[in-house]
Amino acid sequence: MGQGLSCTGSHEYGLFFFGDDEHGLFTAAQFGDVKRLKAVLERDPRLVNQTTYDRHSVLHVAAANGQIEIVSMLLDRSVKPDVLNRRRQTPLMLAAMHGKISCVQKLIEAGANILMFDSTHGRTCLHYAAYYGHSDCLQAILSAARSSHVAASWGYARYVNIRDGKGATPLHLAARQRRPECVHVLLDNGALVCASTGGYGFPGSTPLHLAARGGSLDCIRELLAWGADRLQRDASGRIPYTVALKHKNGACSALLNPSSAEPLVWPSPLKFISELNAEAKALLEQALMEANREREKTILKGTAYSVPSPSHSDTGTDDNISEVSESELCCICFDQVCTIEVQDCGHQMCAQCTLALCCHNKPNPTKTSFNAPVCPFCRSNIAQLVVANVKTDNEMDSKLRRSKKSRNLSEGSSSFKGLPAMGTFGKLGGRGSGRVAGENEWVDDKP
Template identity: 80%
Template structure:
């Protein structure tokens, strides 16, 4: 309904056609003769030249128009801004330029009450989604409206961007939204089946990747929608067998991103990526057990960590985690400098449960020196050449072995010989590139 960007109706001048195809020379020539053309719109949809440039990714023309002091928040017939159209079409350069020009991220269209954040999530443009969220941190929105409230903003039918991303099978967008504070168990209003959570919608869409992300961030498999259905029933209804197997309440509980890690003051992004990868791989191992013997069996996950096998070098062998003696140390506790593998770091943080009387989380402590963990970073692992060049070290591997023994002897008895798998077993807790027609937005229960 009026979402096309056809310029054929504007026969009185060729401005819109020139903008659409990116003919900068013709656009400049036309505007030189009649600057007022910038304020004209298409007859029905009321698209301005800025809307057309944004939707078609014509960054040079868009920049030229903005340089002429045109507002970045022009509205078309459906009260959509150029930023909404750029986010809908995944035109990241135009999104960034409009944000730099001060485009308002907190504007709602009149069709579905959606913002640019909803559009980026719905169409799966994760780069545009991240750009909008990053801009919102420094935008007046963060002060006046609140960033957390913006991330969980609802459209006219009560759907947050996370609901849309989960329903449309957009795992990258689901991850970005969760990482920025999206509420994993929020219920919808009238979108889908009323009362649906992102997990219900991912189950309906049959996206295993979305379900993995949601479960890893604490989505509740037992939460019911307004019809009393849990996500498992929704997956069965839509014949998504593998999803149903993971959502079955009788299946093993998934591992959840440890709450204490959310309160570490400085969790290095590279370290966080390693920890998240370890968590997802551990969950995939559980999936193999759940799906074993069914028609939905999954292949073994690919591990990026170097195999600590018979082929491992002498230098690398001395860098094995002193807790599990199975994985290479990849995470370093800042300040004290002790190192662990990602799996044991997760297990360490998962052993810190909230105090039931105060609901407060105790900060995780280093298992070697018992000092509080305030910062985590990627461990710096010495190579063979670096080890051989140590001054005065005639037998560096022996010294490094002794350091390993010292670390172990300093450790708490509760962590000696801790197996990553054993620890996790105790952790169980709970673009289409075009503007859509109106009927594509209707999501019937």
């Protein structure tokens, strides 16, 4: 975890090596000794600009170690938040690298530039958070990007898909490093699921290629659910299935096999889907992932890679089913409890049938506008979806338990029978130098 952080010296202090720390300045910053650091700076205020051999400032050391009191004190003393070390890394990059969320937030509040690039790999703080799997830091940086000058000058969508010196977006790094939570956050914020490391029309690796290489089933599930193309080829002409086979990731290769059933895909271009409230979105995402897990069971059945049974127990769930009134069952599948309501008409459906309705007319990625589906009961356009109103908390709990215990969605629920899977939203490559990365050229590099 300490790549690029070490300073030459004879004494090791956690993430850093300090040689001749005669004033105890960096040691105090490392361990959060506010009293000692204040005493040192009161004797000689100029020491606030002291750096180590690798030009790490006191702020670098404090941010990397999550010493929020030290960071706040230094910023109050007018220390620049974007001070650079020898590798042109900022304190924000080191805080994101080590998952120090409080320091990330404080530095951003102090005006730290989220659009700084290091000199080693041309990566930003967003790349660092994605590579090391700190989804909270990732979300904080993305939230800042929406309201900062970056959104106005670069554009938010461009920042989410920012490329490093070798063509990798944060989504590429998260997929390669087996970081499913970061993959989900990035996709949910507009990361291009089919972005290529090649630029100007040259082929390159997609996040799905890298997830296949890393062997992360969870990352592959997320990418496929957002429309990743199983047939897109990398610079060597390989599809993700071939990459998974080469690296002996058997379960991944089974899901990526072009001859296996297509997964259901989250219809993100539809406005009413992208603007869902958190509760409704969670219900629909759960329904989609459950449907795809049933597909996985079918694909992996009888192989050495069968999906294990859930760790939680459904004991007693059948008793709860009797508590639900027949009038609350979805009138489309007559299987699940209604949990989603269409506004403004007020008609209700289960999450599975709502998802099937939204996925039925798959969006065309070449069009700028998309036709919203219509309510199956009154034929009015669906403009917004919300969680269905319930009378009591116990009733809601019963509904959620009933929805969670769905039957085999590939066989039991009529809402998914014959449902075509959505294709990719387009093979969108990012802009870059046009240089094609080889198989091992960049993907294993670390910040």
